[in-house]
Amino acid sequence: xxxxxxxxxxxxxxxxxxxxxxxxxxxxxxxxxxxxxxxxxxxxxxxxxxxxxxxxxxxxxxxxxxxxxxxxxxxxxxxxxxxxxxxxxxxxxxxxxxxxxxxxxxxxxxxxxxxxxxxxxxxxxxxxxxxxxxxxxxxxxxxxxxxxxxxxxxxxxxxxxxxxxxxxxxxxxxxxxxxxxxxxxxxxxxxxxxxxxxxxxxxxxxxxxxxxxxxxxxxxxxxxxxxxxxxxxxxxxxxxxxxxxxxxxxxxxxxx
Amino acid sequence: xxxxxxxxxxxxxxxxxxxxxxxxxxxxxxxxxxxxxxxxxxxxxxxxxxxxxxxxxxxxxxxxxxxxxxxxxxxxxxxxxxxxxxxxxxxxxxxxxxxxxxxxxxxxxxxxxxxxxxxxxxxxxxxxxxxxxxxxxxxxxxxxxxxxxxxxxxxxxxxxxxxxxxxxxxxxxxxxxxxxxxxxxxxxxxxxxxxxxxx
Numbered sequence: 263x264x265x266x267x268x269x270x271x272x273x274x275x276x277x278x279x280x281x282x283x284x285x286x287x288x289x290x291x292x293x294x295x296x297x298x299x300x301x302x303x304x305x306x307x308x309x310x311x312x313x314x315x316x317x318x319x320x321x322x323x324x325x326x327x328x329x330x331x332x333x334x335x336x337x338x339x340x341x342x343x344x345x346x347x348x349x350x351x352x353x354x355x356x357x358x359x360x361x362x363x364x365x366x367x368x369x370x371x372x373x374x375x376x377x378x379x380x381x382x383x384x385x386x387x388x389x390x391x392x393x394x395x396x397x398x399x400x401x402x403x404x405x406x407x408x409x410x411x412x413x414x415x416x417x418x419x420x421x422x423x424x425x426x427x428x429x430x431x432x433x434x435x436x437x438x439x440x441x442x443x444x445x446x447x448x449x450x451x452x453x454x455x456x457x458x459x460x461x462x463x464x465x466x467x468x469x470x471x472x473x474x475x476x477x478x479x480x481x482x483x484x485x486x487x488x489x490x491x492x493x494x495x496x497x498x499x500x501x502x503x504x505x506x507x508x509x510x511x512x513x514x515x516x517x518x
Numbered sequence: 519x520x521x522x523x524x525x526x527x528x529x530x531x532x533x534x535x536x537x538x539x540x541x542x543x544x545x546x547x548x549x550x551x552x553x554x555x556x557x558x559x560x561x562x563x564x565x566x567x568x569x570x571x572x573x574x575x576x577x578x579x580x581x582x583x584x585x586x587x588x589x590x591x592x593x594x595x596x597x598x599x600x601x602x603x604x605x606x607x608x609x610x611x612x613x614x615x616x617x618x619x620x621x622x623x624x625x626x627x628x629x630x631x632x633x634x635x636x637x638x639x640x641x642x643x644x645x646x647x648x649x650x651x652x653x654x655x656x657x658x659x660x661x662x663x664x665x666x667x668x669x670x671x672x673x674x675x676x677x678x679x680x681x682x683x684x685x686x687x688x689x690x691x692x693x694x695x696x697x698x699x700x701x702x703x704x705x706x707x708x709x710x711x712x713x714x715x716x717x
Contacts, residue, residue, distance in 0.1 A: 273617075273619070292645070294639075294644060294645035295644065295645060295648070296644075297644065338639055338640075338643070338644075338645070339640070361640070361641070364641055365641050365642065365643065367629075367694045368622055368625050368626050368629070368641055368642070369622060369625075370694055371625035371626075371628070371629055371691075371694055372618065372621040372622040372624070372625040374625075374691075374692055375616075375621050375624060375625055375628075375683065376616075376621055378683050378684070379616065379682075379683065382682070382683060382684040383601075384598045384601035385595050385596075385598070385601075385684055386595060386596040386600070386601060386604035386605075386608070387593060387594070387595035387596065387681065388546050388593075388594070388595075389546065389678075
């Protein structure tokens with residue numbers, strides 16, 4: 263019988279013992295998860311299948327399993343290693359006995375729970391989300407009715423009427439500005455748009471600008487602007503900005 | 519000749535009993551007598567008496583619904599003779615399929631809790647991480663603060679645990695038999711080994 267070929271069927275591992283040892287030594291398998299008792303049981307079962315006791319296999323198995331147990335113990339209780347090592351053999355035996363007894367009691371308790379699950383398995387009940395949250399009570403500190411009344415009266419005051427005047431936008435007709443600009447151009451060959459609309463409201467300025475674009479489209483005027491945001495100069499169509507450079511300089515100076 | 523209507527004097531607690539039935543039927547977790555009294559706006563003593571009436575009405579063998587005292591409160595469940603039908607309607611609850619490792623971990627938490635994963639590992643001799651995670655996921659145990667010394671999270675069983683196992687409270691867990699004889703035997707054998715090593 264070759265111990266290393268022992269087939270294992272554990273919760274955390276399935277395969278030959280040899281592979282398990284290799285994986286453990288390579289740190290690819292957590293020894294903490296391995297049920298060593300399961301390995302011993304598997305070995306004993308294989309052993310009982312044979313007529314003769316295979317002493318060589320038993321010896322090899324004992325060495326391997328002892329090493330495995332030691333590795334596992336160290337892995338499970340790293341902080342206790344030193345503490346337990348200092349114990350006298352007698353005290354260590356006492357501690358071990360205590361732990362074994364405790365485990366035995368818990369195994370017994372687990373057995374009771376299993377039986378209970380079987381007998382209580384026929385109990386069906388509603389399993390829902392947590393019950394609705396209880397209604398929270400927020401008790402108020404004792405209040406003076408007069409104080410409360412005063413505060414409520416403050417809240418009850420009619421709020422001031424908010425002016426909505428700015429929302430009523432009145433758009434003057436574009437034609438009004440078309441006529442106006444045409445009239446200006448009849449008097450003068452050119453004018454400064456910004457200066458012309460300075461006194462108007464923002465809405466009127468916007469409509470005036472639309473009128474300007476309209477005149478430009480129909481070819482009645484020529485528009486010129488020296489730089490972005492510089493004053494817009496308007497001239498009758500056909501009137502060249504002959505003195506462009508000088509005028510630009512002067513307008514730029516004016517707008518600065 | 520008109521006869522006056524004869525009034526049938528019912529039990530004065532009937533109305534309260536009906537209210538309790540209504541409360542229990544909407545609850546998804548057991549309700550204590552105090553919970554019921556608060557909701558019904560009545561006295562706990564009267565609620566206890568009315569619960570007696572409800573219990574008589576809903577007892578095993580008498581109705582498909584059974585009133586039970588479980589997990590520190592009162593709750594309705596299906597009667598046992600309807601279990602097969604219930605099983606056809608619903609899957610077996612996840613809480614009932616537990617491995618040996620989970621049952622041992624659950625036993626340790628139920629008897630010794632609140633306790634931490636290292637405490638459990640010390641007793642079982644294997645890491646408790648996956649068993650604990652599994653039980654938390656099934657709602658049978660829950661976090662209960664931290665270990666003051668080591669800072670490890672401690673766990674305790676939940677009311678759902680008591681409900682699944684049909685326990686009124688944890689005090690219904692049986693006393694564990696004293697395994698004194700076994701312990702004595704183990705101790706003697708270990709002492710013998712210790713003596714050999716020191717010799």
